[in-house]
Amino acid sequence: MPDFLYERRCAKTPVCGVDEAGRGPLAGPVVAAAVFFPDRKRRPRGLNDSKVLSHEQRETLYARIRESAVVGVGMCDHREIDQLNIYHATMTAMARAVSALPERAAFALIDGNARPAMLSCACETIIGGDGKSVSIAAASIIAKVTRDRIMIEMDAVYPGYGFASHKGYGCPSHKAALTKLGPTPIHRRSFAPVRIAEEGQQAAFAFGKAI
Structure with a gap:
C-alpha cells in the first residue's frame, strides 16, 4: 500500500504528488492533479492507485481528499492534445x-519517468508511484474522478457514443460508434482511429454527392 516514504525523504516541504488520467482515450481532455496533505495524520484511509479502486471507492475518497488535502487540477483539452501531441499535453497538464x-509546493513527486519541463518546482519521478506514494495515489484519484465526471457530462452532449461508460477509451463499442456516426468535436483527430473514422465519413459523404 502507498505510504509517505518518498515524502519523508524530501528535504523541502510541502511535497505534492502528481498524476494524470486520460492519456489513452480517443476523446476528451487529459487531466492532471497535484495533491499534498498539510497534516499527514488526516489522510483518508484506503488511498491507493485509482485503477485498483472501484467507482464507489474513488468517489468516496475524492470527497475525503478534498476535505483534508491541498489540491490543484490542470488539463489540456482535445484541441491542445492535437496541437502538442499527447505526451507534451500530459506534461503541460501536470x-x-x-x-x-x-x-505553492516546494517539491513534486511525479508518477512515471518523465519530468514536465514547465514545472514550477523541483521534482522526482517514480515509476508506479501511484502505488507507492500516498500523495501520488491521492492525485491519481482526483485526476480520474475529475475526468470521469467530464466524460459523463459529454455523454449527454454527444449521445450515442457511450462516453458515460467507457470515458472515451477505444473499446469496440466506441470504435463502432465512431465508424457509424463519425467523430464528435471532442474527439482527438491526431489519434489514428479517429482520423480513419473521419476520413471514412468524408469519403462516404463525397460518394453520396457523386451519385
Missing part, C-alpha cells in the same frame, strides 16, 4: 496542476 495549488 505543470498546470502544480501551478493551480492554492499553496
Whole structure:
C-alpha cells in the first residue's frame, strides 16, 4: 500500500504528488492533479492507485481528499492534445496542476519517468508511484474522478457514443460508434482511429454527392 516514504525523504516541504488520467482515450481532455496533505495524520484511509479502486471507492475518497488535502487540477483539452501531441499535453497538464495549488509546493513527486519541463518546482519521478506514494495515489484519484465526471457530462452532449461508460477509451463499442456516426468535436483527430473514422465519413459523404 502507498505510504509517505518518498515524502519523508524530501528535504523541502510541502511535497505534492502528481498524476494524470486520460492519456489513452480517443476523446476528451487529459487531466492532471497535484495533491499534498498539510497534516499527514488526516489522510483518508484506503488511498491507493485509482485503477485498483472501484467507482464507489474513488468517489468516496475524492470527497475525503478534498476535505483534508491541498489540491490543484490542470488539463489540456482535445484541441491542445492535437496541437502538442499527447505526451507534451500530459506534461503541460501536470505543470498546470502544480501551478493551480492554492499553496505553492516546494517539491513534486511525479508518477512515471518523465519530468514536465514547465514545472514550477523541483521534482522526482517514480515509476508506479501511484502505488507507492500516498500523495501520488491521492492525485491519481482526483485526476480520474475529475475526468470521469467530464466524460459523463459529454455523454449527454454527444449521445450515442457511450462516453458515460467507457470515458472515451477505444473499446469496440466506441470504435463502432465512431465508424457509424463519425467523430464528435471532442474527439482527438491526431489519434489514428479517429482520423480513419473521419476520413471514412468524408469519403462516404463525397460518394453520396457523386451519385
